[in-house]
Structure formats: C-alpha cells, structure tokens
Amino acid sequence: MNAPDLAPSRRALAHVRDVLDRHDAWRASTINLIASENVLSPAARAVLDSDLLHRYAEGHPGGRYYEGTKFVDELETLASEACRRVFRCGWADVRPISGTVSNEAVFSRIVPRGATVIAHKVATGGHISHDRMGALGKRTDTILPWPTMPDGYRIDVTAAKDLIAREKPAVAVLGRSLFLFPEPVAALRDVATEVGTKLVFDGAHVLGLVAGGTFQQPLAEGADVMTGSTHKTFFGPQRGVVLATGADEALRAAVDRGVFPGSSSNHHLFSLPSMLVATLETEVFGAGYAQAVVRNAKALAAGLVRHGVPVPFGEVGHTESHQVAVDVGAHGGGKEVAAFLSTQDIITNMNLLPGEPGKNAMNPRGIRIGVQEMTRVGMGPAEMDEIARLLADAVLHRRAVGADARRLRQRFGAVHYGFALADLAGRGLPAVPTARA
C-alpha cells in the first residue's frame, strides 16, 4: 500500500493551527466586554487536558453504568461538595454541560405539559431557554410575561403577586440575560408557596456574584431551585450546575432524573476538574472578586454617563451586577455600534433594551457590557474610566480607538483571583502522603 500523501493534510492542519493562534492572540489583546464570558486561571486551564477527554460516566458516583470511573467519582464528589460549600446549599448537581442544559433538566421535570408558567420575555432580558422557542417552550405554550414597572424592566412586585395568585402557575422563572438588578425572590416567596408555584432562579449570569456573596442569595431568599452557567461571572470552564436547598426531596429526585437521563448521558468529564479548581478558587477569592466586579460595573456606568453616553436606569444607579446596558439608538443602533467596536478591538454584543419589541432583536437600540473578565485580569475603577472614554469616542464620534484599547489591555496580562500553576503542583507544601505498599 502506498503511503498517503500528507502534504495537503499538513497544509490544512497548519491552517487550523494558524487560525486558532490568531484567534488566541487577538482575543487576548482585546478589551472583552461580553457579559457571558470570562477567562480561566492557569490552574483551572491546566487540568483541562487529561485522559478524561476520552471517558464516559453516566449516573452518580458509586452508581455508574460503566466501569473505569473510580477517579471520576472522586472528582465529581469533590466538585459537588465544593459547590454546596460556595453556594451554602444542601444539594448540587454538577453534571449539566451548560446553563441551557441545566434549564432543560429542570423544566423537563417540573413543568407539566401545557402548564401555565411565568418567565421574562426576551425583550425584558429573558433568555431563549425561557421562551417558546427554547427549553420552556418544549413543555408549554402558556408562558405569561412578568409584569414590569413603567421602566419596562424591573418586576412590578404587586402586580406579580396578583398574577401568581390568579394564574397559579406551576413554575415561575426569575433571572435573565440582561441582568442588572436583583429579582424580588423574597417578596414572591409567600404567594408562590400559597398556590404551589415553584420558583426557579436562573443564575447563569450572576452565579459568580451569588457565590461571592453579593447581588442576592436566591436560595436563602426562597427560590426552590437555582440553575446556572459556570463560565460567565463564575470562574469555571463552560458547564452548568443545578442547586437547591435539598429540603424538598421530591423536587430533588425529579431534577436529578431531568439531568440524567433527561438532558445528558455522559457529562463532558474533561472539564470537571477545571470546574472543581474554579470552585476552590471561589472559596478563596470569590468575595473580593464579586465586590470588585460590581464596583467596576458601577464605575463604568458612571464614566459613560460623564462622557455623554446614555446609560438607562440612572434613577436606580444603572446596575447592581456585572452588566451595564448602553443605549446607542441615537448613534447607529446596537448592531452597527457593536460591529464598529469590534474593529477597534473592544468586544460587546448588541442587545434589546427594555421596552423594545422583540422583532428588533437583529438591530436593537442597545449594547450589553459586562466587566467581569476585565476585572479578573486586574482592572479597577481607573481603567473603567479609560474604557468609558474609549467607548464614548468610538460610539459618539466613531473615532478610531483600537490602538489605545490594545495599549490598555496590554497592561493587564495575568489572571487574578485564582490559582497559579505552582499552587496546583502543591509547591512549598509537604508532599501529599501516599499509601505505603
């Protein structure tokens, strides 16, 4: 048999390597303000490449369908314990592979077919998995929107209580993708209990803030279950999690079946150790990080306003989270502005602003900004002011700010609020005891 000609493949492979290298170099040199992204610490990143890339584990530690999982069991047990500690709760399922899958797992088991539910519309910041076109819509068409205050965004608590009392929904979903202020979980708890509504808090965006003890504590305030992504404000790789107090045994059993076999079989084991490292980082650095993130978001909003860029919700301080909504409707709209900013190495996304019709989704008035990644690389309020100035120049005057953006980013190379490779190796510690033969 003739040896295959590898030249074309090698050219193709070199191309793959080159595109990936250029992506890595580019994104590491940009001011990334995407609200759903973050960067891993060196320690969390180092454990992504292991034999777990090749393996399967279905079920729970100690109750698997395949052999070969004794070390996976140990890691999964540690991850679940660490999550229960950082979220101060009795039950954590670390198997969902993303926030959407976490929602699918929960909705699939606690929303009876055709039931009435309440959730945010996409236009008021809701996620597609809360919509007719997503996970919730696979269970029911009767998705009532939360009533809002005149600002078109914050929940009108009195009207929301009336709605729950009147409609007796099976499930009410709080939490959103444009997530600026805490949700009124505690205020809705009693009426939800009275009529048997399960309160689901989608904490995908704010998971790292909740873990760090800022923003709000949904489970302590009365949410029955909290779902989340582990890679937005949380320090982890791309995965999901479902959390609950654990007091409601039936709910726990239902969601457990929703996770497996309901929404996944194998759960992408390679990223589990990284998620565990991230959770251990949260125990040490989470509180300081969460406070810095919220401080930075407020500083950025204030800086934007000072530089003449419209930021909604000024009457309530613009934001309490990692996000800032910016109204660029008078400056070309979200699509054009986000595309221009990208050419200047500032990465954002277009976003509907409250009150806009959903049909504007492909050219909304707004852009959404998140400061969590730039906080993690060490930026503080002074840098937020610099970013505000760059954004103002670019948005209001279409000035080229790319060189300044890159210069600013270059000053912040390392990932903070996390462990170094040396920490992972246990350097400076006594050797881990090993069993004697």
Ligand SMILES: Cc1ncc(COP(=O)(O)O)c(C=O)c1O
């Ligand atoms: C509120 C909300 N829930 C769920 C998700 C889905 O998360 P994932 O991308 O991890 O599936 C998102 C994603 O941005 C979100 O904003």
